[in-house]
């Protein structure tokens with residue numbers, strides 16, 4: 070059953086321990102002189118101590134004064150804040166891109182400083198390097214492109230990937246995020262420009278999970294694009310051909326996967342922002358062969374399920390009441406179906422009844438309510454299609470408004486990619502919900518694709534709602550000193566912990582049980598007091614802490630399933646003997662933290 074045991078001890082003291090910075094061990098570098106200054110993994114800019122300048126042939130290549138890490142940090146933050154001041158009043162997109170550029174320049178120059186400012190200011194910087202700004206960056210990628218990041222495998226590379234993979238300069242790779250650019254957030258097919266998404270996701274891996282940035286690899290699999298505008302754009306940087314389909318497509322993904330796991334057998338591959346048909350097909354094809362997962366299907370499902378369980382608590386009901394929650398899901402794509410599948414699994418586990426587990430769930434797509442009468446019903450949606458006999462007053466294809474009026478749901482959850490689809494009428498209809506505290510999850514990204522804004526949700530559906538969105542919104546001031554709390558229901562709360570737990574356990578595969586452990590851990594993280602205020606997820610400021618906890622839960626689940634092969638010197642038996650507390654400690658200790666390490670040159 071769902072174990073929501075509260076954690077003992079204060080979170081603050083735990084997070085302090087997590088971030089305590091011991092004296093850094095040395096870092097081996099195979100370069101010297103200017104080559105080091107031009108390598109963002111090792112570069113310290115003016116921060117190289119004089120002795121290191123001597124050892125590495127840097128003397129004379131830098132101004133003489135040594136600037137401390139703290140001073141460099143303060144100087145960057147000062148430039149960032151003056152940029153904020155100087156761009157005040159300019160359109161949001163212009164400001165967001167200016168902020169992205171200043172961070173990206175630092176990323177290109179000095180990764181240690183970049184990740185330190187990112188970790189320390191995650192609440193302010195996540196919306197720039199991640200959703201929503203990353204969407205804008207992808208849309209404008211060809212114009213913004215200055216230097217490459219990650220690897221690009223195109224349809225033209227067929228037969229070459231096994232050797233190409235050795236062009237990547239790092240000997241060890243732990244985490245790969247792969248996209249084919251076919252469904253970038255809610256922005257559609259952006260072809261090669263979608264590379265921004267793996268880059269942003271991996272930045273979250275470093276910031277939240279402490280994956281070493283020298284061991285991450287963002288990958289674009291460019292199999293063409295069906296975006297006519299891009300195909301006609303003379304500056305488009307990807308292959309100018311329609312997308313590969315069928316066996317031709319799969320043979321390219323197969324070749325890539327073989328190449329990756331030949332060079333790095335212990336790597337983990339996250340599939341991201343693939344259009345639905347390939348998202349499901351590749352997950353089924355590889356999940357029992359390689360250590361991989363699909364974030365949009367599985368990560369979203371885990372985060373949504375944690376939020377749905379939190380909603381039950383927020384509504385003052387016992388968790389055992391979850392199967393009675395009436396949930397309307399809008400969007401029957403990879404994300405919406407992933408959420409429903411996991412919710413059904415949870416209900417089946419709670420009730421022991423598999424057959425009726427989906428009876429309180431209603432699924433809509435662009436053609437309205439999905440019933441068994443749907444012509445060419447997608448097999449993936451079939452388990453959630455309603456029997457017309459069971460839903461009196463609702464027909465096949467009923468509109469969202471009709472469904473909300475008739476069902477009076479406890480939860481309205483959007484993963485449609487369509488901005489504003491929870492319009493005023495729909496939100497007002499939710500006032501008739503049978504629940505005293507209905508929940509609205511407007512999970513589509515980026516902000517303009519959210520099913521509704523936070524302000525509209527509280528305005529039209531009433532002040533007594535629970536609200537969550539995929540991209541961040543400010544809390545809403547409701548008057549009388551009351552605040553409408555805005556949660557960010559985003560898979561960023563789980564994928565870093567899944568990757569970290571899989572890595573540190575040396576998991577052979579990533580299973581449903583590991584996802585369930587991750588979702589349970591996230592759900593149990595929130596105190597009753599927080600939940601009563603409508604706070605379903607931790608603040609993004611605690612993302613490193615929650616990720617350590619999630620990572621530990623995933624690791625323990627891998628051990629329980631006998632899939633853990635160990636990591637480095639820590640074998641499967643050592644893992645199996647760790648207590649829960651020890652596992653969290655082991656995971657936390659293995660999280661990379663950005664500080665300048667002494668560089669030692671080796672030929």
Ligand SMILES: NC(=O)c1ccc[n+]([C@@H]2O[C@H](COP(=O)([O-])OP(=O)(O)OC[C@H]3O[C@@H](n4cnc5c(N)ncnc54)[C@H](O)[C@@H]3O)[C@@H](O)[C@H]2O)c1
Pocket residue numbers: 252253254255256344345364365369372399400401402403404405433434435436437483484485486487490512513514515518538539540558559560561
């Ligand atoms: N918050 C998160 O963590 C998170 C995670 C994954 C995906 N998402 C977001 O979810 C959205 C969808 O992702 P996906 O992978 O499922 O996409 P998808 O293309 O696979 O599915 C979209 C679905 O929405 C339906 N739809 C389109 N217009 C609609 C309308 N007007 N009314 C009802 N349904 C409509 C489509 O028929 C389809 O079933 C994207 O915007 C993505 O950014 C958010």
Ligand SMILES: O=C(O)C[C@H](O)C(=O)O
Pocket residue numbers: 199200253254255342364365513514539559560561
């Ligand atoms: O990228 C995100 O912010 C979440 C999710 O993976 C999405 O596709 O929208």
Ligand SMILES: [Mg+2]
Pocket residue numbers: 254341342364365
């Ligand atoms: Mg995604």
